[in-house]
Amino acid sequence: MSALCVMFGALCVLVACLGVFGLVRLALKMRQTELQSWLSAVRLLSAEMNFGVLPLPRLCSLLGERVDGTAGCFFANLGDELGRQKQAALPQIWQELLVTERSGWHLSAADVSVLADLGAGLGKSGLANQRRLLALTEERLASLHDEAAARCERLYRLLGALGWCSGLLLVCLWL
Amino acid sequence: MWEEDERWQRLLGQLLPELATAVRQAADLAAVQEIRLRTGWPVRLRLLDNELTLDLIWRREQQEQQLMLFLDNSVYAFEEQLRQGFVTLAGGHRVGLVGQAWYADGRLGGFRDICSQNIRIARELPGVAKPLLPYIICRGRVLRTLLAAPPGVGKTTLLRDLVRMLADGEAGISPLNVGVADERMELAAVFNGQAQLNVGSRCDVISGCEKASAVQILLRVMGPQVVVTDEIGSREDAAALAEALNAGVSVLASAHAADYDELLGRPWLGDLLRQGFFERVIFPRRKGGVLLPAVVYDADGVRLK
Numbered sequence A: 001m002s003a004l005c006v007m008f009g010a011l012c013v014l015v016a017c018l019g020v021f022g023l024v025r026l027a028l029k030m031r032q033t034e035l036q037s038w039l040s041a042v043r044l045l046s047a048e049m050n051f052g053v054l055p056l057p058r059l060c061s062l063l064g065e066r067v068d069g070t071a072g073c074f075f076a077n078l079g080d081e082l083g084r085q086k087q088a089a090l091p092q093i094w095q096e097l098l099v100t101e102r103s104g105w106h107l108s109a110a111d112v113s114v115l116a117d118l119g120a121g122l123g124k125s126g127l128a129n130q131r132r133l134l135a136l137t138e139e140r141l142a143s144l145h146d147e148a149a150a151r152c153e154r155l156y157r158l159l160g161a162l163g164w165c166s167g168l169l170l171v172c173l174w175l
Numbered sequence B: 001m002w003e004e005d006e007r008w009q010r011l012l013g014q015l016l017p018e019l020a021t022a023v024r025q026a027a028d029l030a031a032v033q034e035i036r037l038r039t040g041w042p043v044r045l046r047l048l049d050n051e052l053t054l055d056l057i058w059r060r061e062q063q064e065q066q067l068m069l070f071l072d073n074s075v076y077a078f079e080e081q082l083r084q085g086f087v088t089l090a091g092g093h094r095v096g097l098v099g100q101a102w103y104a105d106g107r108l109g110g111f112r113d114i115c116s117q118n119i120r121i122a123r124e125l126p127g128v129a130k131p132l133l134p135y136i137i138c139r140g141r142v143l144r145t146l147l148a149a150p151p152g153v154g155k156t157t158l159l160r161d162l163v164r165m166l167a168d169g170e171a172g173i174s175p176l177n178v179g180v181a182d183e184r185m186e187l188a189a190v191f192n193g194q195a196q197l198n199v200g201s202r203c204d205v206i207s208g209c210e211k212a213s214a215v216q217i218l219l220r221v222m223g224p225q226v227v228v229t230d231e232i233g234s235r236e237d238a239a240a241l242a243e244a245l246n247a248g249v250s251v252l253a254s255a256h257a258a259d260y261d262e263l264l265g266r267p268w269l270g271d272l273l274r275q276g277f278f279e280r281v282i283f284p285r286r287k288g289g290v291l292l293p294a295v296v297y298d299a300d301g302v303r304l305k
Helices: A002-052 A056-066 A069-084 A090-104 A109-121 A127-174 B004-013 B017-026 B060-070 B075-083 B130-136 B155-168 B211-221 B235-246 B260-264 B267-274
Strands: B032-038 B042-047 B051-057 B086-088 B094-104 B107-120 B145-149 B178-182 B203-207 B226-229 B250-256 B280-287 B290-298
Touching (some): A069 A090, B004 B017, B017 B032, B155 B178, B203 B211
Parallel strands (some): B145 B280, B226 B250
Antiparallel strands (some): B032 B107, B086 B094, B280 B290
């Protein structure tokens, strides 16, 4: 009976260690996925702004429908908020929404600061300057995405191995 | 189409709350013609026959906030209109704005540091053009007609109502397909692809496009029976109207002028008149709130009324 308890305990320790490192692995992967979602959104925003010259509330709804993941959800909510708070300025709504929603995201402070900069300038100038803003944002997001992808590739296996090793080490120390 | 009350509600919803409240409390909305917002000065309302100064000093940040509200937080989407110094709102209202001009690539790029906004309230006066119909329609045909008057008399209002009546078959002849070249977006006030002012059910509108190009496009692709355009005057406008004549299409147009001699003195417009292009030239006048054809000339410059 006691041997069974020990084995169960060891299994729990192993699972806990794998779980902790697994969560870190997931966060790395999710950051990459979320950055990819934002990158797609910015590219689509740029294309639609150029070709359709639609106002932002309509662009937000469109992006909400056509972009998957975090960014799509953000733009859908932004479109709703712009419709609801007709007399509020977009940078203010963007900032408030960013603060509310970022708790559920896996983006770093640097990633969020790029999004905050985008929100501060979006819609405030003519088409040429909007193009520049979106191109710059795309460039910054692409660089962050590449960095996140490299980091994920580098650490993904390592974190898996660390999960196993730390689990086994703790079990050995315990026994 | 919008009811007057609904039109006002739309406008009030687009004003900053403090301005909307002040306007609502200060005057009978039906009498308000314009809302003038000048930075550093009290808000003023131009009513039908007088002016009202509100107890609200308009600050610079309010000027900017109000403009962004009108622009739907999307300056880029209204760039071309801003370059011309106006924005058309839902409901057909029109906001004129001026400030410090800036230039890009040798042409006016727009205005920054907006210091004045003039919100002109859109109104429709259905049936206002009825007194003109006997002069414009002859043996079931719409004559090529020019409405001329100084600014503010109501040329655009008349033209819009004529378009509506012709397109809806209310002019005593079969309904016609009417093509409208609405460069300044005053005739139909298209917003989000929909005319905000009633121009009838058989009307095709090109907005914000140079009149000459717009007339050519209408003739080429929409097959109108009547082409309508506002405030003509340039050489290109005259050439485009001549093209309409060649296509056998009637023309309704308007121009700024106090009298026939002033029209004759205009470089391109004068030539059109001398060639007998316009079969009717009508000078409307406002009399007790009604617009009447005060002076009418035929193609030979003979005064009919």
